[in-house]
Amino acid sequence: MWRKWTLAFCACTFAMSAMADEVGHVKVAKGAATVQRSTGKIALVPGMKIFTADVITTGADGAVGITFVDNSLISTGPNSVFVVDQYTFDSTTHVGQFDGTLKKGTLAAISGKMVKQVPESMRIHTPSSIMGVRGTEFLVKVDEASRP
């Protein structure tokens, strides 16, 4: 009985500690801009924290700009969906892994410290491809499939 409770407690605190650290901050939020996470869907405003697994969605007049903890910058334009699949960064060694998916819309990205340390540790996924980032500023656009 005790063991069961202890396990549940450990699992719970582990989940909380895994969730606790923000991976970035919202610096720009225009028009319709929301984040979907396990606790629900909320409107994004500047200053808000971004966590792994966040799904960032913008409407026709929306745009969002995020600064990640390793100084990577990401923005999405109107009618976009961007998912923070994975984000880790060791601020001592600068080793990290950033996987984000642009499901649709447009994205601008400027790579940060982790890519300087390990090229291609930042990857932007699209429905068809993977962009391995070696250190640059770049733009991505994903058109929605036109259905017959």
Add this chain to the structure above:
Amino acid sequence: MKRRVLKMRSVSAVQNSLGGLLVAVLLGACAQAPSRPALGDELVVVLPGTGGKVGGVVVRRNDAERLLDAPFAASRIAAEGKPEPVILTPEQVHDIFSATVAALPGRPATFMLYFLEGKDELTAASNTELANVLAEIKRRPEPDLLVTGHADNVGSDAFNDKLSLARAERMRELLTGRGIAAERIQVAGRGRRELLVSTGRGVAEERNRRVEISVR
């Protein structure tokens, strides 16, 4: 047109037709699911970086790979194709991406501060620089800071990791003392991993005993 037709039917008929529609949609989804999902066109463009150095982006799809490493190098990935090169003028790029680029956060501003040797007081020059840091923080709407301490090439790795973190923590104290909320400041100790001035092991170098502040 459709709405008028529905209005004329009874409620149960509407429910039936909706149910039929749902089944049709589900069947359609099931029939499509095992095959590849429908894809739209995709576009990747590299911008001229401010640092002057473009490391580039590697675009990979299945076995095909294309390196984009020049300003305005671009690739289009058609729904059923490999990444192909495409030539875009800066004006065309602007037309497609201007709203997106406009939403990029301000670039992090980096400041370098130095401590007096063996003390936790800043040098006179760094005290002036601290005023610049505070001004930069004021300029930003929702500022957050990454404070990274560095050590020189003297002593063990473990010692330098500790020392560099202590320098960063001291800097955080100085900043909170000037009214910056502690939760806006992250600290890190980078030890001797990122020497500003490259030296051999055991060489004391004051320019390496620094704290770097990213205001963003």
